[in-house]
Amino acid sequence: MIKNYFKIALRSFRKHKLFTFINVVGLSIGISAAVVIYLIVQFDLNFNRFDNDTSNVYRIVTNYSFAGNPGYNGGVCGPLTVAVKNQVPGVDQSAPFFTLWETKVNVPGEHGAELTLKKEKNIVLADGQYFNLFHYNWLAGSAKSALNRPNQLVITSQRAQLYFPNVPYDRIIGREVIYEDTIKTTVSGVVQSLPANTDFAFTDFISYSSGNTVPAWKDNMQLTEWGSTTSASQLFVKLNPRVSPQVITRKINDLLKKYNPPKAEDKGNSQSFSLQPLANLHFSQQYFPFDNGSTVSLTTLYGLLIIGAFLLVLGCINFINLTTAQASQRAKEIGIRKTMGSTRSQLIMQFLSETFLVTLLAVIISVCIAPVILKLFADFIPPGISANLIHQPDLVIFLIVLTIGVSLLSGFYPALVLSGYKPVAVLKTQANSLAGKTRNAVLRKSLTVTQFVIAQFFIMATVLVSKQIYYALNKDLGFKKDAIVNISTPFKSLGTDKQQVFLNAVRNMPQVQMVSVGGAAPSSSNTNSTTAKYTDGKKEVKTDVEQKFGDENYIKLYNIKLLAGRSLQPADTGRAFVINNTYAKTLGFRNPADAIGKVLDYNDRKMEIIGVANDFYQKSLHSAIRPLVILQPFRNKWNNRTLHIALKPQTAGGTEWTTALDKIGSTWKNIYPEDDFEYTFYDEAIAKFYTVEQNTTRLLTWATGLSVFISCLGLLGLAMYTTGQRTKEIGVRKVLGASVGQIVALLSKELIWLIVLAFVLVTPIAYYAMQKWTENFVDRTPISWWVFVLSGAGMLVAALFTSSFQTVKAAAANPVKSLKTE
Template identity: 65%
Template sequence: MIKNYFKIAFRGFRKHKLFTFINIIGLSIGISACLVIYLIVYYDLTFDKFHKDSDRIYRVVTNYSFSGEVGYNSGVCGPLAGAVKAQVPGVDVVAPFYTLSQVNVFVDGIGNVPTRFKNQENIILASQQYFEIFNYKWLAGASKTALNDPKQVVLTSEQAKKYFPALSYNQMIGKVVTYDTIKTSVTGIVESLKDHSDLYFREFISYGTANVVKDLKDQLQLTAWGSTNSASQLFLKLSGKTPAARIEKQLNDLLGKNTKKEKGNTQDFHLQPLNDLHFNTNYGSFDSGHVANKTTLYGLLVIALFLLILGCINFVNLTTAQASQRSKEIGIRKTMGSSREQLIFQFLSETFLITLTAVLISVGMAPFILKAFSAFISPDITSASLLQANIIVFLLGLTLIVSFLSGFYPAILLSSYKPVLVLKNQAQTGKSQTRNAWLRKSLTVTQFVIAQFFIMATLLVSKQIYYALHKDLGFKKDAIVIIHAPWKNKQLSRNLVFFDKLRSIPQVTMLSVGSDAPSSNSTMSTEMLYKDGKKEIKTDVQEKYGDENYLKLYQIKLLAGRNIQKSDTANAFLINQTYAKVLGFKNPSDAIGKMLKYNDKEWQIVGVMADFYQRSLHAPIKPLAFLVNTAIYRNNTFHIALKPQTKDRNDWKKAIASMERSWKQIYPDDDFEYHFFDENIAKFYESEQHTSTLLNWATGLSIFISCLGLLGLAIYTTTQRTKEIGVRKVLGASVAQIVTLLSSELIWLILLAFVLVTPVAWYAMNKWMEGFADRTTISWWIFALSGAGMLLAAVFTSSFQTVKAAIANPVKSLRSE
């Protein structure tokens, strides 16, 4: 029986090749989108789910408010871990660790000459309790005592093979690994985590090492309750029945006992669940960890669902439109004894075959789609991911669901025909024809609603990105190169020599030394106090450092007063216009000469700068002070303005090459890195650019699927109205009149879809734009252009068939009747 169903299905496919092709292409596009998006979403949603009792694991983070400004820090103060162990009941495991960066590692090489691994990352100071919370497989060493003593280290298998490629794991135990100047002994090897995890650390130095190494002890600040460092992390595993709120209260009670509260300033600890670690942008994962956005993931799921719905709509529309052509087949089958259940199963099996074909095509397309989007999806998501067991289960489930959604209504409709009416050519009564026509119209409107929503969203996102990249940010951003001096280099003379080398390069027009660029992800802030004789104004103020060329190089305007000078290292600074307004000065010149208390000293305002954006347009402009620091030449950043390129376009390349040669002469042990400032600005909006790329694809695919279905319906409609078109032409109707007649219904459907989608799209756009402190306007032309574009695309697609039908010879069409 089933074999017979499939034979009939294949015959039907051969008979209706075009409609079958349209259905398969529409479904395969929707299923491909679902498959790729499922891979992305599944990847992010499964981070650190494999740890035992993961629902009881929390990271302690710090929240604070300062004069109305809210701040977040993923770290804690140094003494908290010890206090929790001693004074907080209800916690099974307390695991502090401290992240280290850019560490030079030395291991014994050939002939006792140490092999150096420069600037290694993902190294932490950790206690044995770290491995009690997180699940690692031990390959060598004692799992319970490997980090009990100072100067011990545990390596992951990946790092162990990198350092000791010729040794077995057991032979590595006892080997010496030196971190800068700290000699450690390997006491354990654990298997590198294979599952998705934010715990990407590869080397674990015993936490007790800080007790015998002064530099580390100073960094950990184990007695400073008032100092919070994001490198100092603390994880807790709560006992089974202990609520997180109770532990949180005890932690904040500890903080209150050991710190003094200041009016207007608050600080408190918060327990962040392990499953929130991968998604919370306030705290991040760790120093360089990827943080996913749940809103983006859910948005991707909606896009996948929409594209899948479009494919299913095409199938339902075309199948119901063809219903009359299969009516006699159904009538004969019922006359011969087929039950309605058998007919439903037959039609569902046909749908299943089409869906299965679409799924197989989708699997073949997936590697190419992954490659197309490789720039902004994790490198861990590859074609090999398609072979995972969960993906196979997902595809099987998707095949069944799509088969049911696409085939259920057509199967019910086709199997409901009465054989007596069918054989009298009365298969569809007036009511059933009207009902089917309304269903097709409703589904077609739904397609156009989805397609126009994507068009509107794409236009707005593109407009906001253009606005952000071309807005006057208050500084020059083109033709500026930024080079960071090696942060471990403490020799002032080296930086001064490099400064002179840069100044001698012909393509360099101006050079400045200071802290970070005007707009960057790196921020420093402090508290400043202003007394106007009546009241005190205490403000959290961002700090930037630089020399007298900084403002000139970035072309930051000075609204009042004078520029900074070398002699201003301890008594004077500039503020921005926003800070002047916070202090109550409507006119910038009124702020000149006023005194502020900073670092327990009185400082004078000597100039007021025009506002500029310190971060992206997501964040508002904040109060800022610009200072000269005595250490700016010791360990800071070089800002280099280049001359405009000449016709040969090689000037900047020559300048970069000269910089690299000078770098290698002065800092031979450090890698040369440089960045163009305008590229750094563009990186602020990578997320929006990725969103724009996804929307471009989704928009293109939705329009393609909708127009594909529209073409199928146009072919069916013109075929059904062949005789009517012939009669109209004989009676004198022109080609234009017939095309208008056939297209008028389509135009009304698109206009209806436009009316329905516009308020929904406007609301969604407003919600998305709330994420920007400075944003573009939602212009009327976004909606007009999307409606007109969809209308043109639809009319153009259907015109292939309507014009063909309109210019056909009426004699042939009437003869065929």
């Protein structure tokens, strides 16, 4: 019986090749999208899974509020680590670590050869508690003793193979690895590398106590500064199951009040700690996992699931519409089968088997093209994602469930409709009346409207997201971003003559307009903040402020406008700074000029306000402008590492910038022969703030194209069928004098009304969804009316263009031929 079902199904496919092709293509696109999206969502939802119980593991994070504006930092102040360990009962384990940024690594070889790696990331200072909290598989060494003493080192298996190729893990113990040319460490352990889907992608673990032996590391860690917070300093804790997180949060904040007490005058400003569950680490948009990490929005993942579901539904709708539209062509077949004794259940199984074969073929095609799709989007799909049926049994299960689900969703209703025909009616040649009912069926129109709703929603979303990105990339951020190059000088050269020699050489190049040396650019992903206090005799305002470091050219180079006072001068180092207008308002000055000359307590120093700068965005448009100080670097060498180079305007078609970069690169090689020359155009760095949104636009563009393609594909099939059913009617109308344009308008009238109805339904839904999405931006573009009009018109044009291939052909046909077919 089953064999007979499939034989009949294959015969039906051969007879209706075009409709079968449309169904297979539509389902293949939907299933391919579902497979790829499943792989992405499954990969992200399984992030940070360790083989031990981590349900009670939390990260301590820092929250701020300044004049009603919230601020967030995934790090903590340095002394909190020891305080929590010694003074907070209920914390069973605590694991601090400090992330090092772009570190040079030298690995001496056994026979004199040396491996040199520059600007390496994923290197941290950690202690043994880290490996007690997060279980790794130890290949050599032991968690109990591996990081007990200064200058000990634990590396992952992947890093061990790079540092010491073909050396057994047990023989790596005791080998030497040198950081920043002078910091010698000894390997004390090797652990198995974690899977790709983890934020804990660290490769080198240097003992935490080494921070006290290396001056530069000690300065950055700020182990005694309760008022300074850096995202590089992380603290994870495991709570006793009998103690609630709320109790621990209160105790941790009691420590802050004890060692860094707030003043009663600090109205509107606050600082506090909170606990972030490990399970939330990868999905938090407010707190990045680590300096080298990234986050994924759960909303984005749910959006991907919706996109996949929509594309799958579109393919299923095509199948249902085209199958029910063919009812008249199979009516007599059904009548004869029923007359010969076939039951309704047997006919349902027959039609479901046909649907199953189409779905199975679509699944096979989808599995074949899924790797191609992954490569197509490889630049923003995590590298650990792959489609491998042999090593991914969960993917096989998903495909089986998907095949059965799509077969039932697509085939069950058509099977009920077709199997429900009465043999007496269909054998009395009432097939055309059946076709008429099919053509005018409410369900078919509803499904078609649903297709257009989905397609128009994607079009509207794509246009608005693109509009927001264009707005973000072209908005005046409060500073100059074009024709500026950022270069980080080697750590070892800081404070030496080499940096000054390089700086002077660049300044003297004819293509260079100006050079500044300092820390991060005005807008960057790095957050460096501290606490400052102002007292005017009546009240005291204590505020967490963000810091930007630069020399006397910094403000001028970035064209940051001064509202009052003057810019920085060399004599201001360590004694004066420029603040932004937001900070001036926080301090209570409505007029920026009133803040000039006021003195603040800043990092145990008295600092005078010499200027008030116009507000500029310190991060992307996602974040609000925070209180800020701009000062010349002192104390910490890291704040004097970045060269900001403004190039002179380039002539049209000129090569001045290329020449300048070549000269800078040659000078770099002469002064730093061991270090690679790397630079970043600042406007490109700004654009990277919106990588997620740009990827979203790209994904939406593809989803829009596919949804419109699937919808138009189904529309073409329906147009071919309906015009075929109305061939005689068209012939009669032409004989009576109807023109081609009138007939095309007649055949397209129903389609236009369906698109208009879909537009009316989708517009409020799309508006609400887009309004919620733009709430992620503090500064956002308005949702313009033309976005919806353009999207609706675009869908209408695409649909009419697709259907016109068949309607124009039918309208232009010779009526004599159509009337002869009677």
